[in-house]
Amino acid sequence: MLKYTLRRLIQAIPTFFGITLLSYLLMTAAPGGPVGSLTFDPRISPQQRERVAVQLGVNDPWIVQYLRWLVGDDWMRRDTDGDGYADQTILIPLGTNNDGTACYTLPCATVFPPGDRLGVLRGDFGRSFFYRRPVIDMIGERVAATLELGISALLLGIVVGVPVGIIAAVRKGGWFDNLTRILSVCFSAIPVFWLGLMLLLIFGARLELLPMGGRCPPSLTGGCPPIWGRLEYLLLPTVVLATGAIAVYSRYMRASMLDVRSQDYMRTAQAKGLSNRQVWFKHGARNALIPLATFLGPAFTGVLGGAVITETIFSWPGLGRYGVGGVTSQDFPVVMAVVIIGAVATILGYILSDILYALIDPRIRFE
Amino acid sequence: MATSTTNTSAVPKLDASAKSRQVGESLTQVALRRLRRDRLTLFAIAVLMVIAILCLLAQPISSALNVSFNKTNTDITFLTPSLQPWFNEETGRNEFHLLGTDDLGRDHFSRLLYGGQVSLAVGFLAAFLSLTIGVFLGIITGYYTGVIDDIVNWLISTLNAIPSLFLLIIIAAVLQPSPTTLILVLGFLGWTGTSRLVRGETLSLREREFIVSARAIGASPLKIMLSHILPNLFSVIVITLAIDIGAIILAEAGLSFLGLGIKEPFPSWGNMLTNAQQYFTLGAHLVIFPGLLIFITVLCLYVIGDGIRDAFDPQAKE
Numbered sequence: 001m002l003k004y005t006l007r008r009l010i011q012a013i014p015t016f017f018g019i020t021l022l023s024y025l026l027m028t029a030a031p032g033g034p035v036g037s038l039t040f041d042p043r044i045s046p047q048q049r050e051r052v053a054v055q056l057g058v059n060d061p062w063i064v065q066y067l068r069w070l071v072g073d074d075w076m077r078r079d080t081d082g083d084g085y086a087d088q089t090i091l092i093p094l095g096t097n098n099d100g101t102a103c104y105t106l107p108c109a110t111v112f113p114p115g116d117r118l119g120v121l122r123g124d125f126g127r128s129f130f131y132r133r134p135v136i137d138m139i140g141e142r143v144a145a146t147l148e149l150g151i152s153a154l155l156l157g158i159v160v161g162v163p164v165g166i167i168a169a170v171r172k173g174g175w176f177d178n179l180t181r182i183l184s185v186c187f188s189a190i191p192v193f194w195l196g197l198m199l200l201l202i203f204g205a206r207l208e209l210l211p212m213g214g215r216c217p218p219s220l221t222g223g224c225p226p227i228w229g230r231l232e233y234l235l236l237p238t239v240v241l242a243t244g245a246i247a248v249y250s251r252y253m254r255a256s257m258l259d260v261r262s263q264d265y266m267r268t269a270q271a272k273g274l275s276n277r278q279v280w281f282k283h284g285a286r287n288a289l290i291p292l293a294t295f296l297g298p299a300f301t302g303v304l305g306g307a308v309i310t311e312t313i314f315s316w317p318g319l320g321r322y323g324v325g326g327v328t329s330q331d332f333p334v335v336m337a338v339v340i341i342g343a344v345a346t347i348l349g350y351i352l353s354d355i356l357y358a359l360i361d362p363r364i365r366f367e
Numbered sequence: 368m369a370t371s372t373t374n375t376s377a378v379p380k381l382d383a384s385a386k387s388r389q390v391g392e393s394l395t396q397v398a399l400r401r402l403r404r405d406r407l408t409l410f411a412i413a414v415l416m417v418i419a420i421l422c423l424l425a426q427p428i429s430s431a432l433n434v435s436f437n438k439t440n441t442d443i444t445f446l447t448p449s450l451q452p453w454f455n456e457e458t459g460r461n462e463f464h465l466l467g468t469d470d471l472g473r474d475h476f477s478r479l480l481y482g483g484q485v486s487l488a489v490g491f492l493a494a495f496l497s498l499t500i501g502v503f504l505g506i507i508t509g510y511y512t513g514v515i516d517d518i519v520n521w522l523i524s525t526l527n528a529i530p531s532l533f534l535l536i537i538i539a540a541v542l543q544p545s546p547t548t549l550i551l552v553l554g555f556l557g558w559t560g561t562s563r564l565v566r567g568e569t570l571s572l573r574e575r576e577f578i579v580s581a582r583a584i585g586a587s588p589l590k591i592m593l594s595h596i597l598p599n600l601f602s603v604i605v606i607t608l609a610i611d612i613g614a615i616i617l618a619e620a621g622l623s624f625l626g627l628g629i630k631e632p633f634p635s636w637g638n639m640l641t642n643a644q645q646y647f648t649l650g651a652h653l654v655i656f657p658g659l660l661i662f663i664t665v666l667c668l669y670v671i672g673d674g675i676r677d678a679f680d681p682q683a684k685e
Contacts (some may be wrong), residue, residue: 018525026537185673189666191617193624194658197643201654205647212644305532309621313644324625327536339533347528 004358008351019343020120024066027332050100054093055112059102064091069126069336072119079114086114120340126333130326135337139319145215146318148227149311150303152238157245157299162292164246165253166285172258180254184247192306196240196313203236210236213315237314241306245299252295256288263287290361297353301346395601398678408674411667418664422483429477432463436481437632440472445650448475467652470645479656482634486661489549489635490616496554497615498561498608502600505565506592510573516566523559531556535618539627549628553615561607568603572596602679609672613665620661636661 057065057073068076077086077094086094087106092115095108103109118124125135168177204212210232211217216224224230260266261284269283308320315321319338326334392400402408421428429435433455443453446468452461466476508516526534534556542548572578573596581591616636622628623637631638639657646653 014521015525015528018521019528022525023537026541029541185669186662186666189613189617189662189669191620191624191637191658191661191665193621193637194640194661197640197654197658200644201647201651308532308536309625312625323533323536324627327539327627335537339537342533343528350528 001355001358005351005355008354012347012351015347016344020070020340021066023336023339023343024069025062027336028062028065047100051096051110054096054100054102057092060092068092068115068117068119070119071121072117072124073115074118075115077112077115084113085111087111120336125337125340128326128331128334130329130331130334135333138322138334139337139341142317142319142322145316146304146307146311146320149234149237149241149316149318150300150307152234153241153245153303153306154299156238156242157249160242161246161249162253162289164250166257166280166288168250169254169257169261169288170280177254180250184251187243187247190243192240192244193309193313195243196236196310199236199240200313213313215317237310237316240313241303241310244302244306248299248302249292249295253288253292256291257284260284260288290357293357293360294353296356297346297350300349300353304342304345394679398602398675401678402674405674405678408671408678411670411674414663415667415671418483418660418667419487422480422487425477425480425484428480429474432465432474432477433458433460434462434464434474434477436473436477436634438473440468443468443472444470445646445653446472447650448652466656467650469639469650469653470642475653475656478634478639479636479660482636482639482657483660483664485546485629485633485635486616486619486637487664489546489553489619490612493550493553493557493615493619494608494611496550497557497611498604500555501558501561501607502565502597502604504558505562506569506596506600508562509566509569510588510592510596512570519562523562526556526559531618532621535622536625536627539622544622544628544630546629549619549622553618557611557615557618561611564603564607565600568600569596572599602675606672606676606679609668609675613668613672616661616665616668 053059057068060068073092076090076092078088079086080088089104093102093104093112094106095103095111097103098109117126123136125139127133128135128138131138164180168180171177200212203210213233215233216230227234265287266279266283269279274282304320307316307318308324310316311318311321312324319341323335323338323342325331326338425436440455443464446453446464448465448467450463450465452463454460455462462474464474464476466474466479469475469478504519508519535552538552538556542552578591578595581595586595619628619635620637620640623635624640626638626641629635629638631641636657640654643654
């Protein structure tokens with residue numbers, strides 16, 4: 001078991017680096033590069049801009065830039081004598097010459113302070129260009145909101161989707177089965193953002209039953225009350241985010257139940273005279289639930305992806321909305337942070353659901 | 368069922384009176400015959416055709432109604448849908464704003480038609496692109512297992528590990544969004560599922576007798592892939608295409624809604640909803656129609672995909 005987990009984690013490492021490399025290359029390909037927003041600032045002279053560019057390493061080869069972003073530069077440009085300025089370096093410049101070009105060996109016209117970036121691997125995503133704060137702090141403030149919404153939606157999806165799938169399978173071909181089949185196709189064809197907008201229009205603007213968005217009433221001080229104090233804010237975004245999960249879970253659960261139905265132990269249970277209810281729920285549903293575990297990983301990804309749009313519509317202060325805002329304001333470190341966190345969560349989600357699958361199904365053995 | 372009817376059903380294919388499958392009829396012909404009798408699928412095809420034709424005729428329809436998708440007019444902001452014409456004193460002509468106007472006084476119906484052109488074009492072309500890539504890589508990896516297969520598999524699992532919307536967001540942030548870049552991006556990201564599917568089919572096809580015999584008489588791998596494997600993938604390809612177009616239309620709408628796809632002033636069904644929250648009190652019709660059109664279009668495509676799948680199912684009963 002432990003061996004299997006370890007092997008899966010090790011297999012995920014190349015994927016993780018692939019993702020970081022892919023996202024980083026894509027972002028550096030952006031017009032203006034990662035510091036494009038500095039280029040048009042009229043308060044900065046060309047020499048200053050050149051210095052900043054050298055210090056940020058904009059002109060370095062992309063592999064060096066990528067390394068600085070990934071593993072930091074505190075070990076590249078070091079201060080050994082403690083005067084606050086760098087005196088030893090590998091890969092990146094120590095300072096600039098008089099004409100603003102990079103200088104690698106002392107003496108230099110200007111010397112930079114030692115590197116202070118820890119790199120993504122040590123949890124340092126850099127500072128937001130727009131908010132001028134460490135990205136990791138801002139992520140921390142927003143993770144809770146996204147998890148709150150995501151977990152509620154996942155729970156709602158399971159609580160509604162699983163029973164619907166079971167009933168549809170038990171009464172296969174009946175009106176309930178047909179109705180849920182039609183509904184699930186319909187809900188997978190509805191654009192998520194439109195569903196959210198329509199619900200807001202009906203329940204928020206017309207009936208005025210529910211708030212128009214946000215996580216809690218705009219309070220004067222100190223954040224949101226505990227979750228049970230603001231359920232009306234959570235309701236619509238959760239429903240919108242859960243519809244996809246409900247549609248998928250119910251169809252999957254139905255298929256799984258129909259698979260289980262033809263198993264020998266079901267016939268045995270029937271033959272020994274158990275009631276239909278006991279056969280279906282005690283012997284059928286329990287076993288049919290097992291394959292659903294493999295679905296938790298993809299479902300988690302779906303929730304994360306869906307959260308981007310849902311959070312935007314409902315002004316939910318989570319990661320997805322932060323990421324979209326980062327794109328709009330060309331805030332490179334923010335976008336990268338949200339993408340990397342999303343990808344890591346996805347990879348871990350897949351591994352976890354595989355392990356969970358193996359844990360609850362004793363027939364699966366790991367070599 | 369199987370045991371009780373074996374004796375009688377083993378023969379009927381040879382029975383001349385049985386019309387379930389005529390002699391010499393190919394699977395495609397059977398499927399077409401079945402499709403002609405599938406009312407729901409036919410209805411979906413008809414609805415989709417009507418939407419597509421209306422969108423293609425956006426220009427003549429707009430001029431016939433004396434309206435325009437980008438002409439602003441502050442006198443008639445937030446008109447509600449009506450058949451009554453609005454008399455334009457400047458031009459001295461009656462303008463028919465069938466579905467009302469938006470916050471800048473632009474005709475909503477006309478914008479929907481032009482927006483539909485974009486959404487449908489992006490959906491169809493991107494789906495064709497992703498299908499081409501997916502089928503190509505799927506056949507190659509399925510036929511030549513080994514290093515290529517491993518590389519493509521790694522690429523697929525990496526691409527799948529990034530939530531696709533995030534990937535789309537980075538790319539949309541990097542490239543200047545336009546219909547062309549959207550087609551390229553959505554096409555180059557959507558092929559993973561198709562490729563896996565085609566790979567699986569190819570893996571099972573390549574061990575079949577007719578492939579083995581083709582190889583035995585010395586057919587080149589290219590010849591086998593093109594004229595023996597590809598035709599057998601036809602039904603898979605058609606089904607995937609229908610579903611993919613729908614999924615891509617949804618993705619495009621989502622991106623445009625977030626402001627990362629088609630940009631104003633050019634309309635698309637997604638970006639017409641970007642500021643929808645501001646219309647809640649003044650013009651609910653502006654919120655309803657764009658989404659409804661996306662919904663109907665995508666639903667039709669899913670129904671068509673399902674219908675084709677049933678029609679091609681060799682185990683289906685007549």
